[in-house]
């Protein structure tokens with residue numbers, strides 16, 4: 001979920017704001033189904049209707065560390081990630097079959113596509129929870145030939161969802177790393193009916209080669225690190241909240257960490273060495289699963305203790321900022337005004353970027369190795385399912401960081417009770 005750029009914090013509250021302090025409006029309704037790229041123009045950035053510039057952002061994958069366990073009940077909405085499995089294979093073709101609805105679907109964000117049309121109704125029945133790959137999983141023969149018409153495409157897409165339904169459900173656990181395709185429709189479920197807080201840390205990478213695509217973004221990110229500011233991509237309202245109450249971030253002191261922030265030019269030998277140590281976390285079966293469903297879960301990639309530490313750091317810094325989210329689960333009370341000190345939609349995103357353990361996990365070699373290896377098997381290959389006009393210029397070992405936020409999703413029942 002993206003926030004609008006640069007909202008004015010001094011603006012008077014809208015008259016409706018008060019009514020949001022009561023009733024169901026406190027409860028987060030999730031992000032709504034969307035894709036994190038512009039499917040009408042994947043390889044050029046459309047800054048306004050019909051006006052294009054060279055591509056100015058590419059994260060080859062979206063990804064996060066799970067900081068909490070998903071609920072074991074597949075049918076229960078637990079606030080977690082849901083996707084339309086396999087649709088990445090057909091996404092570009094799908095939007096080509098539809099009438100041009102760029103302004104309605106892409107709205108003001110040049111790197112996002114929404115599902116809004118009546119013709120999208122079918123896809124709402126194809127949304128599934130992400131899950132771990134079962135031991136006995138075997139790939140399905142993919143049909144990637146061009147479809148004659150929309151009807152054929154929908155049938156192909158549904159077939160993959162049916163395959164996905166055949167798997168035993170194995171919920172994600174804290175410590176898992178989840179990657180998904182930039183063409184895959186996804187959302188956070190529209191409710192958290194579980195009795196636990198759902199939490200994740202979004203952590204992804206930018207292509208460092210071709211350099212011109214992401215150079216401005218990585219420079220902004222490095223600049224933000226020095227001052228602990230938030231990046232221009234996100235809401236400016238909370239930009240100062242991490243400047244107090246935290247120890248200074250450690251210096252970047254290894255070639256690898258310096259290269260991730262573009263302080264040093266990439267030395268691919270360093271990348272090769274890291275991939276040789278950790279690349280095996282992503283198996284051939286994981287890669288096949290990713291190609292089929294557009295997402296994959298790397299099980300137990302980091303220790304669950306470090307997830308707990310980051311989760312506790314989120315809660316303790318939230319408390320420091322005047323929003324004691326942690327107390328909610330013990331029957332405590334916070335208000336929308338409290339929540340407003342740390343983040344957007346109540347019960348969802350928290351605007352923390354620079355907590356010490358967030359930064360520690362960003363600099364971890366394992367996520368880098370897995371991402372790099374998956375990139376070498378997908379976009380850098382330029383095969384039928386991952387067709388990229390500059391594939392021959394991608395070096396999968398050269399990656400920069402894309403720094404993102406953490407998420408806390410309080411059970412809806414807790415919020416409703418608080419409102420009574």
Ligand SMILES: [Fe+2]
Nearest residue numbers: 001034035036
């Ligand atoms: Fe998204």
